Amino acid sequence: MRVIERPSPNQDERPEGVTPDLLVLHYTGMRTAAEALERLCDPNAKVSAHYTIDEDGTVYAHVPEARRAWHAGVSFWAGVSNVNACSIGIELVNPGHEFGYRSFPDAQIEALIDLVADIRRRQPIAAHRIVGHSDVAPARKRDPGELFPWEQLADFGIGLWPGTPTRHLRGPVDDALALFGYGTPPFVDWPLETTIEAFQRRFRPQAVTGMWDHECGRLLEGLLARLSPELSLSTRG
């Protein structure tokens, strides 16, 4: 894995005693890699990430992992707001929905797998704590989007993919989504439909409707079965 240092001034200290245990994946959403790298290192932009991976697999390092990069903005995951404090951010070069969204090339995905393995030698990041920007900021963000190969990456411990459900969810949908980590009202200021869209974008990208249905229920049951059998039990109402 080739890593090029491309330092960004857009960083500060993590809060005292906080070790990153969450990883947020993004796309750059700009026309070119050069444009994205420039913005991530521009002091006026006030945004950054720890790493950017170009489509050819080249990795750029912007911010040391021990420090806070400014990638997620207003966000929520697993009971915690503003996840920059506890997370590592990785940008994948892709024009995104605005400028010609396209598949992520194999070289880029292979570099991501290597980079995450490398980060895990230093940071305790569990598979279920690797999420998309749209998972933590669903009202504002769609990245990395419907073309991101979550299912393939789950084989490498990057994010969870639903297994065979072991139990039926009997409790309310919002409680079950929150068990997996999603923000739901009243703990966030976006509606439940927005959270459902984020869930669908990631786990059923062929039908992002914002409406909960039976298939979504089975997928979430399958996810909670992977996460922890005890968790899905506790949703029985």
Ligand SMILES: [Zn+2]
């Ligand atoms: Zn993003």
